[in-house]
Amino acid sequence: MIVMKELSKTFPDNVTAVKNISLHIAPxxxxxxxxxxxxxxxxxxxxxxxxxxxxxxxxxxxxxxPLRRSKNSPPIGLVSGAVITDGYNYHYGHASAVLQDDIxxxxxxxxxxxxxxxxxxxxxxxxxxxxxAFGLNDLLHYRVNQLSLGQRMKAELAAVLLLAPKLLILDExxxxxxxxxxxxxxxxxxxxAAKNDTTVxxxxxxxxxxxxxxxxxxxxxxxxxxxxxxxxxxxxSHIGLNRVRASFDDMPPDLGDMPVARYxxxxxxxxxxxxxxxxxxxDLSGYLIKGSRLSDIIIEKPTVEQIIxxxxxxxxxxxxDKC
Amino acid sequence: xxxxxxxxxxxxxxxxxxxxxxxxxxxxxxxSFVVYYSIYKALYGGAQSIDGISFSMVTTSFLISLxxxxxxxxNEMFLQDxxxxxxxxxxxxxxxxxxxxxxxxxxxxxxxNVVFNFLPTALIAALFANICAPSGAINMLLCIASVILGYxxxxxxxxxxxxxxxxxxxxxxxxxxxxxxxNILAGSYIPMWFMPEKIRSILRFTPxxxxxxxxxxxxxxxxxxxxxxxxxxxxxAWIAGLYVIGExxxxxxxxxxxxxxx
Numbered sequence: 001m002i003v004m005k006e007l008s009k010t011f012p013d014n015v016t017a018v019k020n021i022s023l024h025i026a027p028x029x030x031x032x033x034x035x036x037x038x039x040x041x042x043x044x045x046x047x048x049x050x051x052x053x054x055x056x057x058x059x060x061x062x063x064x065x066p067l068r069r070s071k072n073s074p075p076i077g078l079v080s081g082a083v084i085t086d087g088y089n090y091h092y093g094h095a096s097a098v099l100q101d102d103i104x105x106x107x108x109x110x111x112x113x114x115x116x117x118x119x120x121x122x123x124x125x126x127x128x129x130x131x132x133a134f135g136l137n138d139l140l141h142y143r144v145n146q147l148s149l150g151q152r153m154k155a156e157l158a159a160v161l162l163l164a165p166k167l168l169i170l171d172e173x174x175x176x177x178x179x180x181x182x183x184x185x186x187x188x189x190x191x192x193a194a195k196n197d198t199t200v201x202x203x204x205x206x207x208x209x210x211x212x213x214x215x216x217x218x219x220x221x222x223x224x225x226x227x228x229x230x231x232x233x234x235x236x237s238h239i240g241l242n243r244v245r246a247s248f249d250d251m252p253p254d255l256g257d258m259p260v261a262r263y264x265x266x267x268x269x270x271x272x273x274x275x276x277x278x279x280x281x282x283d284l285s286g287y288l289i290k291g292s293r294l295s296d297i298i299i300e301k302p303t304v305e306q307i308i309x310x311x312x313x314x315x316x317x318x319x320x321d322k323c
Numbered sequence: 324x325x326x327x328x329x330x331x332x333x334x335x336x337x338x339x340x341x342x343x344x345x346x347x348x349x350x351x352x353x354x355s356f357v358v359y360y361s362i363y364k365a366l367y368g369g370a371q372s373i374d375g376i377s378f379s380m381v382t383t384s385f386l387i388s389l390x391x392x393x394x395x396x397x398n399e400m401f402l403q404d405x406x407x408x409x410x411x412x413x414x415x416x417x418x419x420x421x422x423x424x425x426x427x428x429x430x431x432x433x434x435x436n437v438v439f440n441f442l443p444t445a446l447i448a449a450l451f452a453n454i455c456a457p458s459g460a461i462n463m464l465l466c467i468a469s470v471i472l473g474y475x476x477x478x479x480x481x482x483x484x485x486x487x488x489x490x491x492x493x494x495x496x497x498x499x500x501x502x503x504x505x506n507i508l509a510g511s512y513i514p515m516w517f518m519p520e521k522i523r524s525i526l527r528f529t530p531x532x533x534x535x536x537x538x539x540x541x542x543x544x545x546x547x548x549x550x551x552x553x554x555x556x557x558x559x560a561w562i563a564g565l566y567v568i569g570e571x572x573x574x575x576x577x578x579x580x581x582x583x584x585x
Contacts, residue, residue: 012582051412053581067581071418078413098413102337111333114326115417143340 001027001167001199002048007057009043017043019223020057027166030193030200032210034308035220041203044220045171048201049076061167075116077165079156081175098159099144105155106140112159123162130158133188150181157185161192168192171203182209189213207304219308226311231304240302240310241273242281249293258287268295326419327427334431338439345439352389352444359385360452376516379453384539386448388511390441391470391535394433395477399498401425403488411580422573426478433474458544465551466541472558473534477505479565480530486569489576509535530561 002025009018017040025031033041046052047059050066059066062074079098099108106127113123131137134154139147147155153173160168170189174182190213193200204210210217211231219227227234241261246252252270255263260274274284281299288294339345360382367378402425405411414421448454457463484501488494506512509531515523526532537554540546546554 046412049412049416051415051581069416073418075418076416078416080409080412100333100337102340103333107333107336111329114329115419117326117418 001025001029001062003058003060005058007047007059008055009040009047009052010055016223018047018054021223021225023218023225023228025199025201027199028196029216030189030202030214032207032214032217033201033203033220034205034207034210034217036205036312038222039220040223041220042171043223045078045169045201045203048167048169049078074167075163075165077160077163077168079153079160079168079170079173081153081170081172081177098156099152101145102143104141104143105136105147108144108155109159109162112162116163118162126162126164130161134158134184150177153177154181154185157188161188165198167199167201169201169203172205173202174204174206174209186212207308211304219311221312227308234307235304240307242276242302243300244270244272244274244281244284244288245298245300246270246272246288246294247296249295251292253288253292255287258284260284327423330424331427331431331434334428335435338432338435348436348440349443349447352393352440353447356385356389356444356448356452360448374516376514379455380543381514381516382452383455383543384510384514386445386452386454387539387542388535389444390437391473391538392506392511393436393441393444394470395474396436397429397432397481399481399485400495401428402482402485403494406488406580415577422482422569425482429478430474455543457542462541462544466538469533469538469541469555469558472555472562473538476530476558476561476565477534479562479569480505482569483565483572486572486576489579505531505534508532510539511535514539527557530558530565533558533561 002023004024005022007018007021008016010016019040021044033044035041043052047054048061048066050061050069053067061076064073098112099105100111103111109127110123112118113120113127118126131140134157136151136155136158139151139155144152144155153176157170157173173185177185186209189200189202192198193213193215200213202210202213207217215230217227217229217231217234218225247269250268252265252268255272258274259278260272261278263270263272272284285297285299288297363378363381363385367373367381371377405414445454457466480501481498484497485494487497491497508526508529510518515526515532515536518526533554537558540554541551
């Protein structure tokens, strides 16, 4: 579906947003694109959509150069949360990507259907399914600029799914969306990803959300691909440190020569980080219970977020070494 | 329905949502008509005609100009908004010709303005002002044809100016200047008849004369067949020329967008 070989993009102001990225995304795969602000996520998406010209490298989407997309190219569904929330306009309020602001939602969906030449019966069937799934039935007769941000985002997503695109790109789709609407969108995307019929690329800062929807994670760090693989492998290869938070009735114990990674002690509380391959949780907690008057203990497993932070840190140290 | 026609129809419909805006619009048009009407009434000072141009011809000319400018009235920040908001990416992903779609949407808005702004204004104006009747059925048809060609000329000028938003932070100033220049040079403020002959002979070679003044002259009659033919040829030539310039601007704008990264 998407093939990249040593793809790079340097802007005229000499900022390199994408550096030598090579990857392959198979049809029907769902991929989470994760990275901090300015990591190059949006540039990568723009490259895929043909909105940005690579400085060097090879890129094919649907087997064609995205810059040469024509009217007959397969549709790409694009929902950009950042555009909708940031693109606030003095005259028109929030920007819309697919929908038109001053028109009712139902008519909007009809327009989308016509633009993409979707037969009427098919369009009506899909509209019916989508409005049910997104709970938009009661909102169909509202103008888009009368919808709340969450409703709007759901409507945008519904409008894009009306095309049944083989490639769906979601750029921060959850920005500004409340928990309930997020849940609806997430469920929808998860079932879509499970069908393996649509290639989904999801950009987000929120790793947990990506984890729920995507089978593969692409970690971008200042334009380079820091990690490319499944979340499970990420967890296995970078086990990360467990963390114990313990509080005591009096002074915390001396850890002596326990093989922990690091610890901090403050008054009667203590936070210990350790690698389970060096010392098991049982041994450590046993030591704490035996050696002192333990009042409370919490053991935390590393989250994917922590693991990713660790990877970023490694990358950064690596870069520092080079300098 | 044809997809592009649908854009026009929908824009037309969506405009009907703002009713208060529409009433104020009529009031606005009526006021500007009354202002021009009063100024020229004072200038004529009861005279039947000046340089062979009667007061009712001038009044008619203003009314037609008013109708045309309401037809030509559209959102000239359209492209800029799309670029600044970043939704241009979504627009370009759609399998429709962006420029053609813009033209049809604007035409839909123009049609709305004519029906709901100009026609009521014209009816009210006809109650107190002496308006000339069209000079004949054929001339009326020619007038409509000329209005359509004039619209395309004007639309393309606007499109070219809007294309500057690929390079500039805001094109509002440019658009405003463009509109003032067109209104003066095209004879919507001062009818072409009263322009000094030297300026008129220069304006004849610009696209402006064909926008407002050609339809007015066709409506009132009095142009020779040769002049009509020449006028239409000039309009067509300008449409072709502006199309080429517009395409160049659009393509280099897109090129810049793609290099700058959208």
